[in-house]
Structures are given as C-alpha cells and as structure tokens.
Amino acid sequence: MTRYFTEDHEWIEVDGASATVGITDYAQSQLGDIVFAEVPATDATLKKGGDAAVVESVKAASDVYAPVSGTVIEGNDALEGDPSLVNSDPEGEGWFFKITLSDTSELDSLMDAAAYKAFVDGL
Amino acid sequence: MRQPASVAATLERTDMSEEDEFELEPIEILELPLDAWHREKGARIVEFAGYHMPIQYEGIMAEHIWTRENAGLFDVSHMGQLMLTGDGAAEALEAMVPGDISALKEGKMRYSLLLDEDGGVLDDMMITAVPMGLYVVVNGAVKWDDMGYLREHLPDEITINHMDDRALLALQGPKAVDALKRVVPGVDALYFMEAGSFFWGPKTDPEPLWISRSGYTGEDGFEISVPAAHAKALADQICAQPEVKPIGLGARDSLRLEAGLPLYGHDMNPEFDPVEASAAFAVSKRRRAEGGFFGSDRILNALANGPARKLVGLSVEGKLPVREGAPVFAGDTQVGVITSGGFAPSVGAPIAMGYIDAGHNAIGSTLEAEVRGKRVSVTVSSLPFVPHHYHRKGAHT
Numbered sequence: 270m271t272r273y274f275t276e277d278h279e280w281i282e283v284d285g286a287s288a289t290v291g292i293t294d295y296a297q298s299q300l301g302d303i304v305f306a307e308v309p310a311t312d313a314t315l316k317k318g319g320d321a322a323v324v325e326s327v328k329a330a331s332d333v334y335a336p337v338s339g340t341v342i343e344g345n346d347a348l349e350g351d352p353s354l355v356n357s358d359p360e361g362e363g364w365f366f367k368i369t370l371s372d373t374s375e376l377d378s379l380m381d382a383a384a385y386k387a388f389v390d391g392l
Numbered sequence: 393m394r395q396p397a398s399v400a401a402t403l404e405r406t407d408m409s410e411e412d413e414f415e416l417e418p419i420e421i422l423e424l425p426l427d428a429w430h431r432e433k434g435a436r437i438v439e440f441a442g443y444h445m446p447i448q449y450e451g452i453m454a455e456h457i458w459t460r461e462n463a464g465l466f467d468v469s470h471m472g473q474l475m476l477t478g479d480g481a482a483e484a485l486e487a488m489v490p491g492d493i494s495a496l497k498e499g500k501m502r503y504s505l506l507l508d509e510d511g512g513v514l515d516d517m518m519i520t521a522v523p524m525g526l527y528v529v530v531n532g533a534v535k536w537d538d539m540g541y542l543r544e545h546l547p548d549e550i551t552i553n554h555m556d557d558r559a560l561l562a563l564q565g566p567k568a569v570d571a572l573k574r575v576v577p578g579v580d581a582l583y584f585m586e587a588g589s590f591f592w593g594p595k596t597d598p599e600p601l602w603i604s605r606s607g608y609t610g611e612d613g614f615e616i617s618v619p620a621a622h623a624k625a626l627a628d629q630i631c632a633q634p635e636v637k638p639i640g641l642g643a644r645d646s647l648r649l650e651a652g653l654p655l656y657g658h659d660m661n662p663e664f665d666p667v668e669a670s671a672a673f674a675v676s677k678r679r680r681a682e683g684g685f686f687g688s689d690r691i692l693n694a695l696a697n698g699p700a701r702k703l704v705g706l707s708v709e710g711k712l713p714v715r716e717g718a719p720v721f722a723g724d725t726q727v728g729v730i731t732s733g734g735f736a737p738s739v740g741a742p743i744a745m746g747y748i749d750a751g752h753n754a755i756g757s758t759l760e761a762e763v764r765g766k767r768v769s770v771t772v773s774s775l776p777f778v779p780h781h782y783h784r785k786g787a788h789t
Contacts, residue, residue, distance in 0.1 A: 277400045292399055299403045299436075301642070302453040304735035304742075305711050323396055323764070325713050327452040327735050328642055330396040352711075392403075 273336065273376055274385035280360055281336040283376060291364040292324060292333060292355065295389050300326040303355040308344030308366050315339055315368060317375050322365045324355060333365055337375040342367040396764075424469045425559045425620040429627055433638050441470045441532035445641055452642035456737040459609060459647055460778075463565035464639030465630055472535030473558055473617055474542075477525035478550040485526065488545055488686050489519070490666060492676035496521040501585050501604055505666050505674050506530070506538060511687015512662035513669055514541060516654065520587050520604060527587075527602065529560070529615075531656045559623035563630060564613035564639075564647070566781060571633035572603075572614055575626075579603055579614060583785035592626065601626075609644070610651025610780045649743060650736050652705055652775030658716060659703055659731045659745055667694035668747065670703040670775075701728065701749045705777060706761070708733070708742040709769040714761040720746055720770065721760045727752040730761060738778050748772065 272282045278296035282289045297303065305325040315321050315335035322333035322344075344366045348354060354363040370376075380388060396402075422443050430437065435446030446467065448455060458464055476485065482494040491504040501520035505513050515534050520527040530538045535554075542552055563572055573580045576592045587604035599622055607613040618626050630636055645655065654660050660669045665687060667675075672695060679685060683692055694700075708714050713735050720728035733744030744761070752759060755774050760767040 277398045278403070279399070296399045296403065300399070301448060301451055302735075305713055307712075324399070325735075327646060327737070328447075329402050330713070330715065331399045331402040332396040334398060349711075 272382060273379035274382065274388075275334070275336045275379060276388065277334050279333060279336050281376075281379065283370070283373075286373070287342060287367060287369050288337065288339075289364050289367050290321070290333075290336060292359055293385070293389075294359045297356050297359040297363070300324065300329075300331065302327050303352045306345075306348040306352045306355060306365065308346070308348060309341045311341055311343050313341040315341060324365075325352075335368070336379060337368070337370050338372055339368040339370045342369055424467060425623045426467050426469065426627055429624050430467065430638070435638070435640060438641070440641060443470045443532065445470060446638070448640040448642045449638055452640070452646060453737045455637065455639045455643035456646050458637050459565045459639055459643060460611065460738050461566065462637070463563055463568040463571050463613070463633075463635040464609075464643065465627065465636050466562040466564065466639050466644055467559070467627070468532075468562050468615070469559040469620075469623070470532030471560055472528075472530040472532065472538060473555040473560060474528040474530065474539065475522075475525060475553040475555060476528060476542075476546070476550055477553065478547075480547075481525045481550050482521070484546050484550050485519075485542075486679070486685060488541075489517075490675040490679050490685050490688075490691065491519065492678050493519060493526070495676075495678070498523060499586055499588050501587055501606060503671075503674055505660075505669075505671060506541065507666070507686040508662050509686050511665040511690040513656075513660045513664060513666060513671075514538065514662055516656050516660060516671070518604075518606065522587075522602075527617075533657055555617070557620050558617050559620050561616045561618065561623070561627060561630070562607050562609075562613060563616065563636065564607045564609040564611045565635070566612060567635035568611070568613040569783070571630065571635040574633060575629050576601060576603065576616075579605075582614075582783075584612070584782040586785075593622075605783060608651070608653055609647040610653065610776055610778060611647075612781055612783045646734060646737055649732055649734065649745065650738055650776065650778040651780060652745070652777060654703065654745070655732055664703070664747065665691050665694055665699070667691055668699040668701055668703065698750060701747045702753045703731070703745060704748050704753050704755075705773045705775040706730070706733075706744040706746060706759075706770040707773040707777070708744060708761070709771075711742065712763055712766070712768055713742040714744045714763055714768055714770065718744075718746075718761045718763055720748060721762065721767070722752050727759065736777060743777050744770065745775075
C-alpha cells in the first residue's frame with residue numbers, strides 16, 4: 270500500500286484499485302477542534318479536485334477535495350457520532366471515505382510522504 | 393455567506409477580515425504591546441481589526457471550557473480606549489447615544505450604543521464616569537471611524553483623547569476574582585459594572601491601574617487598563633496564578649455567543665436600530681421620555697410598536713453548525729438571516745443568533761436555516777444560552 274498527499278492536505282492510501290482518503294495530521298492540528306464532518310454517500314461519483322467532504326472546526330467550514338477521480342465505496346459513518354476522531358487519529362480512524370479509482374495515472378501528480386513533509390516545512 | 397474553502401485555503405487564511413466588513417483595508421497590520429508575549433506562549437496569530445492577534449493557544453474548545461470553570465486572560469488591546477473631557481461631555485454625548493449618561497455616577501459604567509443620524513448602530517461601547525470625564529471603550533475594528541464621528545458631532549470644547557499608550561486585558565471566569573485580588577489587592581470590592589483605580593506593584597513605586605468588574609463572556613471578571621510599558625509584567629503576574637491561562641479570540645467569540653452578547657459588525661451594524669438589535673435595554677427611561685437623540689423617532693416608534701425584525705437566539709437541531717450568512721426560512725419564505733453561529737462548547741451543540749422578521753421571532757418558533765443546500769431545523773430560544781454569572785450588587789451569589 271502506498272500513501273500519497275495533496276497540497277490541500279488530504280492523504281490517500283492506495284491498495285490496488287481502491288483507496289482510503291482523509292486529511293493530514295498537519296491539517297487537523299492547524300484546523301483545531303473538529304466539531305462536524307460530512308462524508309460523501311456510497312456510490313457518489315467524485316472528480317479529482319472536486320468537493321468530496323466537509324470538515325468543520327469551531328471556527329470555520331472547509332471543503333475536503335477528492336485527490337483522485339472515482340466512485341465512493343463508503344463514507345466513514347463513525348465521524349458523524351464522533352467528529353473528534355479527525356483530531357485524535359487523522360491518518361487512521363479519522364478517515365473520510367473509501368473510493369474506487371477510475372484512473373490510477375492521476376496518482377502521478379500527488380506527493381509522497383517525503384515530498385509532503387518538505388511542502389509542509391515550507392509553509 | 394462564506395462557502396467552505398479548501399483545507400489549505402482555510403489554513404492560509406491568517407486574516408479574519410471578512411469579519412470586519414466596515415473597515416477599510418489596513419495599509420499595515422499593527423502589533424499590540426503583548427505581541428511577543430503571545431508568540432512566546434505558543435499562540436496562533438491571525439489578523440483581526442488591523443492587528444496581529446492570538447486566535448488560540450492550546451485550542452478553542454479547551455480554552456473556552458477553562459474560562460467557564462477557572463479564569464482566562466484575554467488581550468483586548470485592539471479596542472479603543474477613549475477619554476472624553478470638558479464641561480458637559482456627558483450631555484453632549486447623549487445626542488448620539490440613547491443611555492442616561494449624565495446620571496452616571498463616578499465609578500459606574502454602562503453599556504451603550506453609538507447611533508448614526510438615522511438611529512442605526514455604529515458601534516457598541518462601554519461608558520464609565522471617571523473623575524476626569526468619561527472613559528469610553530469602543531470596538532477595535534471601528535475605533536478610527538468612531539473617533540472621527542465623535543469629533544464631528546461633539547462640540548469643540550470636548551476633548552477626545554485616544555489612550556493608545558495603554559493596553560487592555562480582560563480576566564474572565566468564576567475564579568478571576570481569586571486570582572486578581574492576589575495581584576491587585578482590593579479589586580474584590582467592585583461589583584458588576586463598577587470601576588476604579590487600583591495600585592499594583594511594589595509599594596515604593598506602585599502603578600495605578602484602571603480596573604472594572606465587567607467583560608464579554610457572561611462570566612464574572614475584570615477588565616484592566618494598563619500602560620503599554622507595563623502590560624507584559626502584569627500579564628506575566630496574572631498568568632502565574634494557578635487559576636489563569638491565556639485565552640485567544642476564538643474562545644472569546646464562542647464564549648460571548650453562548651452568553652447571547654452581540655458582536656459588532658456581525659450581530660449589529662448601521663442597518664439595524666437598537667430595538668431591532670434587541671438592545672432596547674440600552675435606551676434609558678429618561679431618554680425614552682425625552683427623546684432628542686439621533687434616530688429617536690425611529691427608535692421610540694420601534695419601542696412602541698415593535699420592530700419589523702429582531703436579533704434573537706436560535707438553538708440548532710443536530711450537529712451541523714449554522715454560520716453567519718445562512719438564510720432562515722419559514723416554509724418557502726425567507727424570514728431572516730444568521731449573523732453569528734457556531735459550535736457552543738459549554739452547550740455541546742451548535743447555536744446561532746440572527747435577525748428574524750416579526751411574526752416569526754417569538755421564543756419557541758421553529759424555522760429552518762439553509763446550509764450548503766440543506767435545511768436545518770432551528771428554534772428561536774431565549775438568551776443567554778448559558779446563564780450569566782455576574783457579581784451583582786445585592787445578589788446573594
């Protein structure tokens with residue numbers, strides 16, 4: 270399994286033709302206390318860079334974009350009951366949705382962990 | 393209404409200037425006396441009211457709860473501290489504020505509103521009668537406009553001194569009195585909305601501080617005007633008390649929203665008069681009888697006949713925060729708009745305030761707010777959302 274990152278602070282862990290998506294630890298630490306998360310419906314069609322989910326901190330609402338195009342396998346229903354999972358385990362239990370990739374070549378434009386770390390260090 | 397931005401855009405947004413619609417774009421973002429102190433304490437800094445200000449230290453939720461249970465120190469030095477001096481200052485000011493300012497006794501303070509010539513609200517403010525004249529604290533985002541407006545409308549013999557050489561700290565929370573009386577003996581003698589001068593520091597070289605028992609969180613607490621040169625030493629000493637942590641603007645906003653206190657530029661603006669803004673209490677009895685202030689015809693008419701729309705509290709069903717700008721509907725008809733909203737840490741649910749048309753704004757009315765195309769059930773509720781805990785004279789608590 271390989272994990273990629275976007276400049277919008279999403280992570281995507283790819284396992285064959287499917288993948289899990291969430292926001293990074295850096296993103297949650299900067300957003301602060303997460304009080305609401307809205308995940309996409311199963312079978313929703315997402316386009317790379319399009320709106321996929323919404324995350325709301327005490328202060329503001331932010332869009333989570335789809336890092337790649339594809340079809341939603343499932344959203345993380347646990348976030349509805351406990352949105353703070355995004356704070357406590359952003360790159361694990363706090364995932365947002367799983368997706369079937371429609372074009373794996375879209376992954377080529379994403380960053381690997383080292384490149385994302387360098388990107389964040391430069392912010 | 394602000395649509396959600398990307399996570400990256402939210403993180404890059406170091407300014408909160410959409411909150412300051414009435415402010416011109418500042419040429420330069422200014423630093424407050426405690427700027428370095430906030431950074432040392434680990435604050436995240438944003439732009440607010442033309443200044444770099446701390447939005448949070450350890451997190452808005454934790455800071456909010458800490459303030460409700462202990463005591464939080466807020467730097468509100470961006471606010472304008474004005475001294476009006478000269479014979480007849482109170483009577484002259486009454487032309488543009490609806491409160492009974494001339495009856496204000498020395499050491500007593502009052503919440504009031506600066507009115508435009510049509511009775512719209514230009515700012516809300518705290519006015520204290522002091523030996524020199526009137527000490528007036530106005531909102532940071534509009535302080536320059538306020539000063540210009542006051543200068544234009546006050547007679548020349550009234551002097552306006554902008555005390556920009558002073559910082560303003562607010563210590564808020566049920567344990568604020570325990571902490572502050574150790575640092576500044578005697579402050580516990582003040583009751584809510586009273587103020588006085590207190591000595592602080594070594595007996596050989598004490599510094600006078602102007603301290604009031606007031607604040608904007610709904611909790612007991614104090615506001616302390618201190619010369620900028622001494623602000624750091626005072627903040628250090630207050631924060632050394634075990635009850636006290638520094639608290640950022642984020643928690644200040646959620647605390648005041650739970651307390652049902654309006655935020656100027658959001659819940660109040662020149663479009664609305666004091667009655668619409670649910671601040672009719674700021675129109676004093678004598679002023680209602682006599683009139684003679686800016687917009688008094690409009691305001692007295694609204695008092696007599698009820699306002700066409702009114703600022704109310706709204707409890708929100710479910711967990712989705714309803715934020716500023718969201719339209720509010722009764723069926724298919726828009727009957728209002730949200731002016732402040734968010735998650736309320738002490739309530740454990742989203743809450744909001746907004747202007748709702750007459751006929752739909754009675755307590756208990758059920759309406760729907762629209763968030764990202766979805767309808768969310770909201771109910772007009774009494775304010776505050778969290779009871780006030782002021783140290784009132786004559787109260788038993």
